Amino acid sequence: MDLRGLEAVLAVYENGSFSAAATALFLSQPALTRRVAQLERELDTRLFVRTPHGVVVTDTGRALMEPARRAIREAQSIRGAIDLVRSGTRGRLSVVGMSNLSVGFGSLVADFHESMPEVEFRMASADTTAAAVGMVEAGLHDLAIVDLPLTSETLVAHPVVSQDFLIVLGPGGTETPPDSPIPTVTAAMIERRTMIHLPTQQFPQQRGMLLYEMLRLQPAAHMEVSTCSLLVPISQSGRTVAVVPRPVALVGRAEGLALAAPPKPIKRTLAFARHPGNASGAVRHFLKLAGAPAAAFA
Template sequence: MERRQLEYFLAVVEHGGFTNAARALYVSQPSLSHAIAALEAELGGALFHRLAHGAVPTAAGEALIVPARQVTRDLSTAAAAVQEVLGVSAGRLDIVAQTTFAVDPLAGLLGEFLRRHPKVAVKVTDPEQGVHVGQLVRSGDCELGLVDAGAPTADLESVLLAEQTLHLVLPPGHDWQHAVALSDLSQLRFVASPQGTATRGVLDDALRQAGLTPVIAVETTHRAMIVPLVLQGAGAALLPDSMAVDARGKGAVVVATDPALRYRARLVWRPGPLSPAAAGFVGLVR
């Protein structure tokens, strides 16, 4: 069993078929098909159901997905460790983080990390829901993850990050200019991300403590829409520091809440050796 075969196998899984996988890998489809066929022959069974418009894993294929991801990740870590000894500073850093955590604090931490290690290539993935972060780290899809500090991570190594503050961002011309009590948030209509996301969780929890339920004017997974919608008067939003500063520069009214609404992230990774890039990032965070 070769690393190339496992990478081809995972590409077919992720892209839903041989044609799309070959295109993504920049290899010919016959070469990819031959590699998968050789892997199936070695393992003694079909890994995919070949369909008219794609391919889906068989039960045997499903059983191979997680081990294949772990093996390819461990091989990458081993290669990077050798390169580090040989003085090669380049590498790859894969992180999965919800958008709020990616904005603050991840963006600032990555900026500092890349100033120290400019040759490292970084990929940041946004999960659909916060609960998926731990799953992606456990499966080996991503080496590091940022989760809410309260998320269950007992089976993962972790380090707690500093608290971040959320600001109340209001449409231009709003007459609230001072810190707003949590009970007053019930007077507002909100532009918010779906339940299960970081800022929505803070909003729901804050109003729940006051015995209230937030009124959601617009719920969107497209977080880039939130500030434009607030600027157009669709509603208010709770945003991390850097997004709030940007919104203020575009004319929004930004005020604090009393008490302040805060969130905290935890950086997590699987037990065991990390790639040099990931180890360096963990060291920076610590």
């Protein structure tokens, strides 16, 4: 049933004539008459009777008026709800990523929630970046946190932050005052130490090994931990070395661990990946807060 036909019938009933109804709806009178006639054919009943004194609504027409009003109100409510989702005022936003890549985005999530409190936000975790990308490709989440380069041919990536890595050194003669400058690492600082790192299967590019290669050394031993959040606590246990993002390293320094900078910068670029067809208001606003350029959606 066409809502335009219901609007036409209500307009005739409320304005008392076809001509006045056509004016109210900004239609020609023939166009309005066709809409009413089409609805009468669909319902197989007469809704109005023309008399010398004007238009009279039939009993079936009168019975239609209140349901018609409800249908139009519901349609307006649907349009309003869709407009709110498109604008980002309402709806849902789901982001997925590995725990080690999510470090440092807490303030972004807080800013998003403060600016769009009616949007339901969900942060999910994945075992690998490839798994996070696959979830977005399958439509299970809106955005994936990825470490560039992006391997997907389906998604588009919006680079948002470049992170540098620092070296966290466990106890063992390298302690420095918390407010002192961060020194550049030397071979003596890391030799005969155990390298703590994330699983090699999930992270084939081990930045700890990159550091040892720069200094032409080999770790005394390896210790694999499941998540980035364990790197600093375990570093407090003895002669260890871990190469971690700067925000994680600064946490370690606040807890008494020594830091060092690599001989050459070790960096990564983090991005949010989305399906090109997903440009909802919530997605656009989140990426804008993250620093993605507006031109990315052009």
